[in-house]
Amino acid sequence: MTHQHVEIRPGAYADSVALLQVSRDVAATPGVAAAQVAMATELNVEVLQGMGFTLPPASSNDMVVALRLDDESALPAALAAVDAALAAARKGSSGGEVTAPPRTTASALRRAGGDLALVSVPGASALVEAMDALDAGVDVMIFSDNVPVEQELAMKRIARDRGLLVMGPDCGTAVVGGVGLGFANTVTPGRVGIVAASGTGCQQILALLDAAGVGVAAALGVGGRDLSAAIGGISTRTALDRLDADPSVEQVVVVSKPPAAEVAAAVEKYAADLDTPVRFALLGAGQPDLTTQAEALLGDLGVDVPEWPVWGTPAVPAPDGGSALRGLFVGGTLCDESMLLAAAELGDIRSNIPLSPELALDASLLSAGHLMIDFGDDGLTRGRAHPMIDPTLRLEHLAKVAADPDTAVVLMDVVLGHGAQADPAAELAPAIAAARAVREVPVVVACVGTSTDPQGLTRQAEALAAAGAEVHLSNAAATRRAIALVNGATR
Amino acid sequence: MTALPSTAPSAVAAVGADMFATAVADQAVPVERVDWKPPMDGTADDLATVAADPLRRDANALAVSRMLDVQAMLVGVAPASELLGLEQGQFLHAGPPIEWSRASGPLRGALMGAAAFEGLVEDPEDAEALFASGANVSLEPCHHRSAVGPMAGVVSPSMWMFVLEDPATGRRTYCSLNEGLGKVLRYGAYGPEVLERLRWMRDVLGPLLGEAVAAAGPVDATAILGQMLQMGDEAHNRNRAGTLMLLRDIAPSLVRSSRSAEEVAEAFAFMGGNDHFFLNVAMPACKLALDAARDVPGSTMVVAMARNGTDFGIQVSGTGDQWFTGPAQLADGLFLGDYGPDDANPDIGDSAITETAGIGGFAMAAAPAIVRFVGGTVPDALATSRRMREITIGENNRWPIPVLDFAGAATGIDVTSVCRTGILPQINTGMAGKVAGVGQVGAGLVTPPASIFPAALAALAERTRERAQN
Numbered sequence: 001m002t003h004q005h006v007e008i009r010p011g012a013y014a015d016s017v018a019l020l021q022v023s024r025d026v027a028a029t030p031g032v033a034a035a036q037v038a039m040a041t042e043l044n045v046e047v048l049q050g051m052g053f054t055l056p057p058a059s060s061n062d063m064v065v066a067l068r069l070d071d072e073s074a075l076p077a078a079l080a081a082v083d084a085a086l087a088a089a090r091k092g093s094s095g096g097e098v099t100a101p102p103r104t105t106a107s108a109l110r111r112a113g114g115d116l117a118l119v120s121v122p123g124a125s126a127l128v129e130a131m132d133a134l135d136a137g138v139d140v141m142i143f144s145d146n147v148p149v150e151q152e153l154a155m156k157r158i159a160r161d162r163g164l165l166v167m168g169p170d171c172g173t174a175v176v177g178g179v180g181l182g183f184a185n186t187v188t189p190g191r192v193g194i195v196a197a198s199g200t201g202c203q204q205i206l207a208l209l210d211a212a213g214v215g216v217a218a219a220l221g222v223g224g225r226d227l228s229a230a231i232g233g234i235s236t237r238t239a240l241d242r243l244d245a246d247p248s249v250e251q252v253v254v255v256s257k258p259p260a261a262e263v264a265a266a267v268e269k270y271a272a273d274l275d276t277p278v279r280f281a282l283l284g285a286g287q288p289d290l291t292t293q294a295e296a297l298l299g300d301l302g303v304d305v306p307e308w309p310v311w312g313t314p315a316v317p318a319p320d321g322g323s324a325l326r327g328l329f330v331g332g333t334l335c336d337e338s339m340l341l342a343a344a345e346l347g348d349i350r351s352n353i354p355l356s357p358e359l360a361l362d363a364s365l366l367s368a369g370h371l372m373i374d375f376g377d378d379g380l381t382r383g384r385a386h387p388m389i390d391p392t393l394r395l396e397h398l399a400k401v402a403a404d405p406d407t408a409v410v411l412m413d414v415v416l417g418h419g420a421q422a423d424p425a426a427e428l429a430p431a432i433a434a435a436r437a438v439r440e441v442p443v444v445v446a447c448v449g450t451s452t453d454p455q456g457l458t459r460q461a462e463a464l465a466a467a468g469a470e471v472h473l474s475n476a477a478a479t480r481r482a483i484a485l486v487n488g489a490t491r
Numbered sequence: 492m493t494a495l496p497s498t499a500p501s502a503v504a505a506v507g508a509d510m511f512a513t514a515v516a517d518q519a520v521p522v523e524r525v526d527w528k529p530p531m532d533g534t535a536d537d538l539a540t541v542a543a544d545p546l547r548r549d550a551n552a553l554a555v556s557r558m559l560d561v562q563a564m565l566v567g568v569a570p571a572s573e574l575l576g577l578e579q580g581q582f583l584h585a586g587p588p589i590e591w592s593r594a595s596g597p598l599r600g601a602l603m604g605a606a607a608f609e610g611l612v613e614d615p616e617d618a619e620a621l622f623a624s625g626a627n628v629s630l631e632p633c634h635h636r637s638a639v640g641p642m643a644g645v646v647s648p649s650m651w652m653f654v655l656e657d658p659a660t661g662r663r664t665y666c667s668l669n670e671g672l673g674k675v676l677r678y679g680a681y682g683p684e685v686l687e688r689l690r691w692m693r694d695v696l697g698p699l700l701g702e703a704v705a706a707a708g709p710v711d712a713t714a715i716l717g718q719m720l721q722m723g724d725e726a727h728n729r730n731r732a733g734t735l736m737l738l739r740d741i742a743p744s745l746v747r748s749s750r751s752a753e754e755v756a757e758a759f760a761f762m763g764g765n766d767h768f769f770l771n772v773a774m775p776a777c778k779l780a781l782d783a784a785r786d787v788p789g790s791t792m793v794v795a796m797a798r799n800g801t802d803f804g805i806q807v808s809g810t811g812d813q814w815f816t817g818p819a820q821l822a823d824g825l826f827l828g829d830y831g832p833d834d835a836n837p838d839i840g841d842s843a844i845t846e847t848a849g850i851g852g853f854a855m856a857a858a859p860a861i862v863r864f865v866g867g868t869v870p871d872a873l874a875t876s877r878r879m880r881e882i883t884i885g886e887n888n889r890w891p892i893p894v895l896d897f898a899g900a901a902t903g904i905d906v907t908s909v910c911r912t913g914i915l916p917q918i919n920t921g922m923a924g925k926v927a928g929v930g931q932v933g934a935g936l937v938t939p940p941a942s943i944f945p946a947a948l949a950a951l952a953e954r955t956r957e958r959a960q961n
Contacts, residue, residue, distance in 0.1 A: 017861045021867065099874075099877060100874065100878065101524060102525050103881045103911075103912040103914065104525060108524070109523075112504065113502055114501060114503050114523065115502070120505075120511050121527055125529070125538070125539075128542045129525075131542040131543065143511060151543065154543035161545075177499030179515065189497065217496065218497050243496060247495075418514040419510060419511065419514050
């Protein structure tokens with residue numbers, strides 16, 4: 001039989017919302033058909049009467065506890081539930097995240113300040129995050145690949161109009177005030193400023209300067225397409241202006257994969273008007289390689305060119321012959337440089353980033369004759385990490401090409417620094433040793449890094465040498481050595 | 492980094508792959524990591540288009556600054572017929588445009604009550620046929636006449652309205668007088684007691700307030716809103732402090748009015764007993780500020796959120812008077828008496844103008860007494876107010892929130908930020924019974940339908956592309 005319980009609690013107070021919650025909790029107690037705990041305001045009294053409760057006189061400062069029970073025996077439990085809910089309402093419960101992390105770059109910059117943003121979200125969303133930085137008046141470095149070129153142009157135009165710098169996309173290297181961003185080497189502060197439209201090209205220059213004892217003030221990555229006709233060198237100009245304004249910079253070098261000729265010419269003309277001398281290390285057919293340019297740069301600075309380090313026993317041609325050069329790269333610019341050098345000596349080189357379109361490799365990445373693969377190219381990094389982080393794909397190919405009787409020499413690069421694998425030789429050295437155990441093919445490695453890189457240049461080079469590789473700091477030197485081996489010459 | 496490139500960054504914001512952030516942190520540079528998630532489905536291209544609009548940044552800054560420059564002064568109280576030129580048979584309602592055939596229960600109930608109040612019909616029930624025929628009656632959103640209306644938001648010519656004015660520009664906005672809680676017209680109730688109260692408001696309260704406000708001089712509603720946030724009101728579901736401050740400002744003039752002491756006492760009792768009385772001042776004050784942000788080409792700022800009980804609509808500064816609408820949602824909340832979720836009508840009212848301006852649900856942290864609407868705990872309320880900062884362009888320093896270290900209320904909802912984060916504006920709301928005539932059944936929390944933000948974004952992107960071509 002249903003039972004009605006109405007009780008007035010004079011002087012008790014809780015706010016109306018708390019009491020709605022209490023009412024809901026009590027109504028959920030077994031045996032309770034309906035529950036209303038409320039201050040006895042005119043409105044609430046009306047509501048209670050509407051629910052069929054009969055109330056004694058009460059003032060709006062009194063609390064009413066009105067319960068309809070399935071039967072009277074449920075009363076103690078119901079009253080206990082009222083008290084528990086009221087106590088809970090007073091105390092409240094803790095929980096809920098009070099300070100969640102920022103959800104946009106704009107929010108992060110608002111909260112924490114800062115003068116640089118790093119963007120590595122998928123390419124389709126990179127512009128939006130980068131614009132947050134430009135709107136906040138700070139420079140941005142974009143690691144994301146697959147950013148549409150028209151979006152790159154749009155944001156670089158806006159950055160230019162606001163005096164800001166967009167670094168990247170598609171050039172994951174910069175050093176700002178000694179801080180390495182993306183894939184960057186540890187360098188000592190110094191008098192050289194670098195503008196890089198090429199990540200691994202920049203790293204090669206950093207490594208060679210470090211070996212020559214020359215420090216770097218800053219290396220500003222501007223994106224692999226910055227010197228293309230579509231972008232027109234927008235970020236390169238801004239970076240040149242920044243370095244020109246910095247009194248610690250005595251000499252600037254611009255590093256790029258093969259640029260659009262008219263853009264390169266225009267930028268060179270622009271640079272000629274700056275106070276700081278600028279050297280252009282622009283790869284291309286018939287152009288000097290990066291090591292040659294680094295040597296010229298040392299000449300500009302009045303520094304003697306050292307003998308570039310080499311580790312390991314000089315490689316000898318494979319006993320069972322083979323005539324093809326096979327290059328397996330993680331660095332796009334290093335791959336370009338090697339192709340330019342090798343093509344001049346050996347002729348056509350097939351590649352996933354070919355020097356001319358008819359030399360393109362199919363998806364198998366295999367072909368008769370000379371071939372060079374850039375495992376860091378956008379086409380091979382969709383949905384997977386860069387080979388400087390995840391070596392799996394390259395190691396598979398190493399086993400394949402080394403076992404191929406057509407392969408005369410395997411040429412590889414290893415790039416050290418922030419962002420790269422913590423210990424690349426730990427996986428690559430055993431893979432080289434295993435490949436050479438199957439077939440005694442010469443392996444020549446360019447190990448690009450500095451003495452103070454987290455991985456340790458010497459330790460990495462020695463580990464690779466111990467596995468049977470001939471290791472060079474200069475990619476050009478490594479490539480020349482590989483070409484010589486293909487030609488059957490020995491040192 | 493307009494500093495020299497040989498100077499290390501002071502701090503870095505990092506979004507995306509964590510390894511790049513970690514590498515920077517390892518070099519002893521402070522890093523703020525962004526908790527990035529993919530944007531709402533299908534918005535990536537439009538987001539990029541709008542983000543790269545050269546007008547956007549300055550347009551948004553202009554829209555927010557225009558809004559923040561507005562001082563909303565209560566300058567008068569007068570009938571809608573006088574103020575808005577509203578004629579017999581013309582009715583205003585909350586939310587985006589709607590016709591009778593699609594009108595929800597509470598909107599129908601309020602229109603029926605208003606028709607009876609205006610004497611168009613004897614019995615409110617008779618008004619159904621009148622509205623269904625459409626003869627000699629018309630419906631129009633409050634927003635189209637510089638007005639806002641809570642819940643059903645029905646305004647008819649004889650209703651008295653608050654007049655808010657921006658002294659710098661002379662622009663004005665309007666809102667009807669608050670009727671109290673329970674069975675009231677705005678919740679769709681139209682019983683005899685509802686009509687009787689409306690007549691008293693027309694014959695006594697309205698003229699009395701008109702006289703008092705005229706004599707007391709302009710009352711600074713913007714300043715009262717700022718003080719309310721210090722006093723535990725969020726100015727949407729709780730207006731207790733605001734109501735008392737308004738009373739304080741006009742009390743001497745009320746007492747000196749030409750009305751009898753009995754009538755003045757009645758008015759005091761009515762206003763003092765109605766904690767929501769100030770809501771109808773807060774709403775037009777918010778609209779006055781937001782209207783200043785309208786029609787800035789390229790601006791992605793939301794300038795109105797409003798519901799008619801069927802549709803939820805927003806308007807955006809950069810897209811003029813266009814409404815972007817989707818189905819109004821059911822609020823998640825607490826119910827009066829025996830009422831439950833089945834009794835509630837979908838979200839209704841222009842009162843979300845408060846959230847659009849940065850108070851209400853956006854300022855939940857300021858109103859601990861009602862935090863149970865936000866999942867029940869004070870930390871949740873703080874989290875809600877902080878979360879709203881992720882989707883807003885600026886903050887309002889005239890509306891500081893004490894418990895958030897006096898940070899200004901999050902102000903200027905950005906369509907692009909909503910699409911990027913998927914965070915929807917948090918709205919505190921009352922719930923009307925879905926059957927015409929019932930009245931209020933509860934109160935709680937609601938968000939707009941997510942789809943209207945990508946729709947607004949698409950329109951913004953379209954305009955951006957057109958500008959780029961010309």
